[in-house]
Amino acid sequence: MPTTTTPTVLFVCVHNAGRSQMAAGFLKALGGDRVEVLSAGSEPKDAINAVAVQAMAEVGIDIASEQPKVLTVDAVRESDVVITMGCGDACPIFPGKRYEDWQLDDPAGLDLEHVRPIRDDIRMRVAALLDGLA
Template sequence: MTDPRKPSVLFVCVHNAGRSQMAAAFLTHLSRGAVEVRSAGSAPADAVNPAVVEAMAEAGIDISAQRPKVLTPEAVQSSDVVITMGCGDACPVFPGKRYLDWKLDDPAGQGVDAVRPIRDDIRQRVRGLLTELGIQARA
C-alpha cells in the first residue's frame, strides 16, 4: 500500500537492467526512505547488467541482489511521478500522473568505463528530482 505522506516514483526503461535500476538505487539511498521507489521494464532482461552493478558498487551502493521487473499498469497507477528512460510506446499513460523523460545513453553491452558517466548523470538528475520534491538529499 502506498504511504499517502510519501511521494512515489517509478523509473522505467526497456530492460530494467541498467538506467532504471541505477536511478531507483540512487533515489532510495539519497532520500533515506522518504520516497517510495519502484523500477520496471517494458521488456525486462534476465539480470541486472554486471557493469551497472560494478559501477554502483564503486558509488557505495550494492544492487547485486536486484532483479529486473516487468512494467505493469498498476505500478504506473500507484506512482506519483513516472520517469521514463527510453521505454518507447510500451509505457502506459494515465491522467493525473507526472511524467518525465530522461534522455540517457543505454548501458546495455557497455563496460564499466562507459557506465560511469551514465551513473553520474543519473545521480545528478536524482538529486534534482529530490529538490523538486522538497526532500533533502543525503550528503
Template sequence: MSSTPLASVLFVCIHNAGRSQMAAGFLSHLAGGRVEVRSAGSVPADQVNPAAVEAMRELGIDISEQKPKVLTTEAVQASDYVITMGCGDACPIFPGKKYLDWALEDPAGKGVESVRPIRDEIKTRIEALIAEIDAEAAK
C-alpha cells in the same frame, strides 16, 4: 519524521537492467526512505547489467540483488512520478501522474568505464528530483 513516503516514483526503461536500476538505487539511497521507489521494464532482461552493478558499487550502493521486473499498469497507477528512460511507446499514460522522460544513453553492452558517466548523470537527475519532491511536500 512521518513514515509515510512523500511520493512514489517509478523508473521505466526497456530492460530494467541498467538505467532504471541505477536510478532506483540512487533514489532509495539518497532519499533515505522518504520516497517509495519502483522500477520496471517493458521487456525485462534476465539480470541487472553487471557493469551497472559495479559502477554503483563504486559509490557504495549495492543493486546486485535487484531483479528486472515487468512493467505493469498497477505500478504506473500506484506511482506519483513515472520517469521513462527510453521505453518508447510501451509506457502506459494515466492522468494525474507526473511524467518525465530522461534521455540517457543505454549502458547495455558497455564496460564500467562507459557506464560511469551515465551513472553520474543519473545521480545528478536524482538529486534534482529529490529537491523537487521535497519542495512539493513543503507546499
C-alpha cells in the same frame, strides 16, 4: 505501503537492467524513507547488467540483489512520478501523473569506463528530482 505523504517514483526503461536500476538505487540511497521507489521494464532482461552493478558499487550502492521486473499498469497507477528512459510508447500514460523522459544512453554492452558517466548523470538527475519532491 505508500501513503499520501510519501511520494512514489517509478523508473522505467526497456530492460530494467541498467538505467532504471541505477536510478532506483540512487533514489533509495538519497531519499531514504521519504520516498517509495519502484522500477520496471517494458521487456525485462533475466538479470541486472553486471557493469551497472559494478559502477554503483564504486559509489557505495549495492544493486546486485535487484531483479528486473515487468512493467505493469498497477505500478504506473500507484506512482506519483513516472520517469521513463527510452521505453517510448510501451509506457502506459495515466492522467494526473507527473511524467519525465530522461534521455540517457543505454549501458547495455558498454564497459565500466563508459557506464560511469551515465551513472553520474543519473545521480545528478535523481538529486534534482528529490529536491523537487521535497
